[in-house]
Amino acid sequence: MLCRILFAGSALLAGGTAAQAHAYGERYDLPVPLWMNVAGGSAVVVLSFVMAAWFLQPQKETRAPRPNLLVVPAGRLLGSAPVLVAVKILSVFLFIVALLAGFVGLPDYSRNAAPTIFWVIGWVGLAFASVLFGNIWLLVNPWLILFDWADALWRRLTGRHLSFALRYPRRLGVLPGILMIVGFTWFMLASGFAGDSRSLACVAAVYSAVTWIGMLVFGAPAWLAHGEAFTLLFGVLARFSPTALRVADRAICARSDCPPDENGECTDCAEAFLLAPPQKRAITLRAYGIGLIVQHPLPLSMIVVVLMVLALVAFEGFMDTAQWIELMVFLGEIEESDGIHAPVKTTLSFLAATGILFGLFFVVSALMRMIGYAGAAPKYGTLQIMGLFVLSLVPISVAYHVAHYLYWFHTQIQFVVPAASDPFAFGWDLFGGRNFVPDRAAIPLKVIWHTAIVAIVIGHVIAVYVAHRVALDVFSTRRAALLSQIPMLLLMVGYTMTSLWMLAQPIMG
């Protein structure tokens, strides 16, 4: 109720005095220079063909051994109970500090801990970590940790689990999660309150309530896997990472809608991993991007989630361009001094972007199916082809995410220093860092530009590789597999060029 009043109040204020246009934190990076962009773009086109030619050679399948990281000494130490408990306590501590800072603290962006903890560490930081290391969200998710603690307490008191354990309606797929992601996108990109610590705490509180109710009704693993936005978003990104979450239990995998492979194992299945007893779990190493090669098609609602991740990162970049402002002005919005405030049109545009991406990808998948199965009996329908190939687009969006956020992240993460000393912006100076000013030149802009371009080229190459590997599995002959990749290659080059184009645009608004 308090939140509703606050929101209504903020909405009125936004009409009168214009809140900050930026979701959170300013970005002052210069657009990537043209020559770098042209070089990057050319590299992308050339490498696409080099990759295709490379796949023309017969490949030798080598199965590298997969050591379980949970049993090697370093892994055992990292996975030991004291370390895990310490990590969980830290996560819950940060979550509570952020909520308190939002509700009680003064709304000073550069000191209040709420935006730094939620946006810099919790969103962009965890997205980077998911890509670089693996699905650590399953470990640090504060909603899960607090629910588990409450569950343990409840069991001690009553002997029963803290859940109605209703069966989650499986035919809904991850629809509740999709709605949560749309809500999150609205709040982050469209609402105009994302940088305001009080609104942030309100939204986090409402989100917490929904998440805990879902866990209470359906049990934590089922709800997290279907209705928790970040388990889904970070889960998609973590498939790119070099660590695989494996569950060696056919029954648990099947129960979690994750089809087991020939060894009866399933990989990167959050629900199964949470359900499985410790001795059935393994964390294994793999090369970056290999986790995106799937043998079973993703269900429709999961395809939508993956496309939303792609649309989200691209859309965020697009919102910084002058073209976005022109589009909104064309749609009848007024450009204010600090940008455009159009929550409804922004959210609808995001949905439209997802829709356009879905449409394009559907057409490409239909073409792949047509070319790949020319003269042969189709093994998969178009939707299944989409479900098999959709993850191959993830490396490009991961690369764009890195390119887009590198500059922002290296300045914003420095706000941890003042936020730690004065988390509620009351004027405290706990560690003497209250007046610390972030160094915006900590990483030179040239380094950031080069990293951005290199990341996008590498992302593109991994994407082409993944799609080719999937094609070799899906289509019966090598020739068919290679030909089928022409439409996919065009889509990828288009998506990559769009990313490069956005990096070359000055940041407006």
Next chain:
Amino acid sequence: MKVGGESGPPPRPSPLQGEGVAGLPPARRVLLLALMVLPFIPALAQAQEIRRFDLALKAGELPKGQRTIKVTQGESVELRWTSDQPVRLHLHGYDIEVAVKPGEPAVTALRARIAGRFPVEKLQDKAGGHHHGGRLLYLEVHP
């Protein structure tokens, strides 16, 4: 001019200051001169590198051609403001604020240490603190 006396190899005591130098072979004389001037070259160069921009606000706006200012990283920059109305200006990133009034020009002076694209905004005083009231220009500092 102790320098001349010290570095001249044939020590010829002389009350005249110039004689120490005058007594040196021509090549050394040039070298000495160069050594004396050298420390001032960076300072001179820097002094020349101050990039001044005269920005005249009319009714709180700048002419279209002045909405982006490009400088190179390391340069010293002066934005010299005049305005027909009182206004407070804030350069983002460098976080420099100046107040300009009619007849009272103000200068935003900085060394462009950080590369990037930084907006200059008008601040407007309202109840409950200031809020940002419009972007006047972007200062682009290129590496």
